Amino acid sequence: xxxxxxxxxxxxxxxxxxxxxxxxxxxxxxxxxxxxxxxxxxxxxxxxxxxxxxxxxxxxxxxxxxxxxxxxxxxxxxxxxxxxxxxxxxxxxxxxxxxxxxxxxxxxxxxxxxxxxxxxxxxxxxxxxxxxxxxxxxxxxxxxxxxxxxxxxxxxxxxxxxxxxxxxxxxxxxxxxxxxxxxxxxxxxxxxxxxxxxxxxxxxxxxxxxxxxxxxxxxxxxxxxx
Numbered sequence: 309x310x311x312x313x314x315x316x317x318x319x320x321x322x323x324x325x326x327x328x329x330x331x332x333x334x335x336x337x338x339x340x341x342x343x344x345x346x347x348x349x350x351x352x353x354x355x356x357x358x359x360x361x362x363x364x365x366x367x368x369x370x371x372x373x374x375x376x377x378x379x380x381x382x383x384x385x386x387x388x389x390x391x392x393x394x395x396x397x398x399x400x401x402x403x404x405x406x407x408x409x410x411x412x413x414x415x416x417x418x419x420x421x422x423x424x425x426x427x428x429x430x431x432x433x434x435x436x437x438x439x440x441x442x443x444x445x446x447x448x449x450x451x452x453x454x455x456x457x458x459x460x461x462x463x464x465x466x467x468x469x470x471x472x473x474x475x476x477x478x479x480x481x482x483x484x485x486x487x488x489x490x491x492x493x494x495x496x497x498x499x500x501x502x503x504x505x506x507x508x509x510x511x512x513x514x515x516x517x518x519x520x521x522x523x524x525x526x527x528x529x530x531x532x533x534x
Contacts, residue, residue, distance in 0.1 A: 338374045339411035345370050347413065354389055354417065356382065375404035381424060392421045397477055399490050424486035426516060433478045436471045438464075442479055448507035449518050450495060454530070456522050457495030461509065465500050473498050483515045492523055 336344065346353070349366070356363045371378040377398040383390030393408055395401035402423075409422040430442035440462060450457030460479070465472045476498040480489045489496075499505070510518065 337411070339408050342370055342374050342408065343411060343413055347415075350415065350418065353382075353391075355385070357385070374408055375401050377401035378404060378408070383419075388417045388419055390419045390421055392424055394424045394486055395490070397481070397486065397490065402487075402490070422487075424481045426485040427482040430479065430482050430512060433475045433482075435475050435478070438471050438475060440464075440472070440475045440479065442482070442512045445476075445479060445512040446501070446509040447512055447515050448505060448509050449515070449522055450507065451522055451526070452494070453526075455494040455526065456492060456519060458493060458497070458515070458519075459505060459507065460496075460498050460512075461501045461503065462498055463501055465498050469498075479512065483512060484519055488519070488523075492519075 349363070352359070352363055353367065367380060371380060371393070377396045378401060379394045379396040381390075381392040381394065383392070393405050395405045405422050409420055412420045432439060432441050434440075444463050446461045448459040448461075450459065458480070460476045462472055462476055465476075477489070477496075480493075480496065484493070
């Protein structure tokens with residue numbers, strides 16, 4: 309019996325070969341490489357509490373291959389679990405967050421979130437041995453006619469206290485979400501509770517509603533969409 313032979317001069321064959329060559333030479337993007345790694349380890353990451361330190365170190369290393377400023381958070385373990393990709397409060401890393409989240413494949417039990425979202429209720433924040441309960445924090449919302457600003461009055465705060473300042477930013481992210489903090493807030497200042505200011509003060513739990521109202525008013529006046 310005569311065997312079938314492939315005609316290497318055939319146009320269909322040449323087109324097929326070129327397609328294979330393109331696929332073989334295609335270089336994965338950093339976003340593709342990250343999600344490939346995530347997919348291979350998603351079972352361990354879903355139950356990261358079993359080996360938190362090792363998995364978090366590996367995950368941070370893979371994220372920083374995409375952008376050195378990227379950080380992450382996980383939601384509680386339920387039927388599905390939230391994986392938050394954050395710019396770490398660095399505005400220039402926002403495009404890296406968006407590009408990575410947009411490149412994410414569909415996962416059956418993961419919700420991939422861009423930027424730290426608003427949290428309700430607000431949680432106690434601990435950082436480097438310091439602890440702040442949001443119930444003890446008050447704020448004043450500032451309006452310069454163009455952009456909102458905020459004073460945060462944090463118990464125990466002293467000028468130059470970088471740890472409590474970081475806690476203040478984390479509380480703001482929880483209250484307003486990372487995107488709004490970086491893109492819709494101008495002046496942000498942490499102050500001692502006994503600092504004299506002329507602006508009215510409110511409990512931190514009131515910040516989301518009052519902030520949204522002020523931003524909506526400012527954007528109406530400027531003609532920008534809310």
